[in-house]
Amino acid sequence: MRIAINTGGGDAPGLNAAIRSATLSALRRGWEVMGIMNGYGSIYTEHPFKKLTYDSVRGITMMGGTILGSANKANPFEVPVTKKDGSVELEDRSDAVVEEFEKYSIDALVAIGGDGSMHIAHRLSQKGLNVVGVPKTIDNDIWGCDVSLGFDTAVTTATEAIDRIRTTAQSHQRIMIVEVMGRYAGWIALHSGLSASADAILIPEIRFNVDAIAEKVMERQRKGDTYSIIVAAEGAVEEDGHRFVKGKEPGQSEQLGGIGEYLEDVLSEKTGKESRSLVLGHLQRGGTPSTYDRLISLRFGAAAIRALDEKDFNRMIVMQQNSIKRIPLEDVAGKVKNVPLDSDTILTAKEIGICLGNSK
């Protein structure tokens, strides 16, 4: 048996541990392992595979990033191609992936990635590839899985950063706004904000009202707490439905302001207090994985090979109630797991007086 491993989408701490455990579990079964370098995009542009041996995965459990490289926009079903007139069109090059797998006699694929990668994995499985998915993303938004690899480390990093912000907020009696990642889900914001005792936490699942946040700041002021810490998920949504656009698409020259910048201005106007914002950004994706992330990554990697060995294809390995399970890839594709509004973490935040962006 010869398998390939792909790491797709934004990197996350724990990827290397998953690669290591999948590789070792496969090699110990007498299989061959090929790593896909820099995502599926490489398949039609350069030599795509690297043979993985005991030596290639030695000592990588504690390393951040991915030894295979990754690419965020490497969807073989939607490859941007520049036409003669300069316009860009998306082309389906997925047949090239299937052909390359045939050329290299690859029997199965371990696709490590987020919801986008699982969607791609599902579509490749429909084209006849034998695939097992491993859930990875710091955002923790993969449907069907209690926790994805990378989330725990990202939350720890964000929590430590917010702790550090607290002392300077206190010294300068400022409002400090910390913008965290998470895309359309509020897991990182909620867990880090709660752990670091933020005064307000804004998540995409609950639309926010700036007056409610300003009121929270002023209520603290009246009680003698002259500073406030606000943790805002990058995808938080204002009451009127406005979501803050951030980032830089190819060809776009300007970096658009995110929610942190917006709140810095509007809260300072409404409260008369000085405020500053900070975008934690890709810092949350870096560094050495936490013990928890190392463990689940190792378990996910080995579980993926176990599934392939049992010919239980087109599944995603998941963690549900602390047990490793498998669910059909097609159940995951195209869905997002948001924070449930009745979750215990939301209740806890409310019960200890953290403002969740509205006055309720």
Ligand code: F6P
């Ligand atoms: O999905 C992980 C993630 O880190 C999101 O939280 C964030 O919105 C996005 O990736 C950023 O991606 P990029 O690497 O393209 O800046």
